[in-house]
Amino acid sequence: MDNPQIIDDNFGGSTLNSEIKSYLAETAKWGYFLAIVGFIGIGFMVLAGLFMGSFMSTLGMGAAGLISPAVFTVMYLIIAALYFFPVLYLFRFSTKMKVALRSDNEAELTTSFQNLKSLYKFMGILTAIILGLYALIFVFGMISGAML
Numbered sequence: 290m291d292n293p294q295i296i297d298d299n300f301g302g303s304t305l306n307s308e309i310k311s312y313l314a315e316t317a318k319w320g321y322f323l324a325i326v327g328f329i330g331i332g333f334m335v336l337a338g339l340f341m342g343s344f345m346s347t348l349g350m351g352a353a354g355l356i357s358p359a360v361f362t363v364m365y366l367i368i369a370a371l372y373f374f375p376v377l378y379l380f381r382f383s384t385k386m387k388v389a390l391r392s393d394n395e396a397e398l399t400t401s402f403q404n405l406k407s408l409y410k411f412m413g414i415l416t417a418i419i420l421g422l423y424a425l426i427f428v429f430g431m432i433s434g435a436m437l
Contacts, residue, residue, distance in 0.1 A: 314390050317401075320383035327376035331369050338365025371415065378408035 305313075342362035385401035388394060 310390055317383045317386035320379050324376050324380035331373055334365055334369035338362050375408050375411050378404045
């Protein structure tokens with residue numbers, strides 16, 4: 290870190306040294322891989338959702354007859370839709386980052402980081418909502434248990 294010449298490129302007014310660029314390039318590669326796997330997983334979720342209802346009704350299942358098989362179909366499709374957005378943001382981050390690093394394009398770099406911000410924002414909001422739902426379930430469970 291004592292080397293005053295750590296900056297080797299002028300990136301549109303911003304400076305990125307080669308070490309930072311290599312970290313970003315590796316992050317973009319892994320992000321791209323995870324996004325592709327995520328899209329494939331979403332495809333399987335949609336297929337499972339579409340066929341789960343008919344499969345369960347054929348077997349006469351449905352959580353021992355308490356829940357309609359259509360509910361499982363809707364749940365799978367909702368989960369797939371929720372999973373789509375973070376995967377899309379990750380894919381956009383990765384592809385834009387690769388372009389930015391290849392062409393030293395600051396606009397692409399900015400767009401890439403905007404998508405990364407959107408990914409974290411979406412996941413943060415979703416996490417807060419899920420934690421809130423867990424808290425409600427816990428409270429209602431405690432109330433139900435106290436009534437027994």
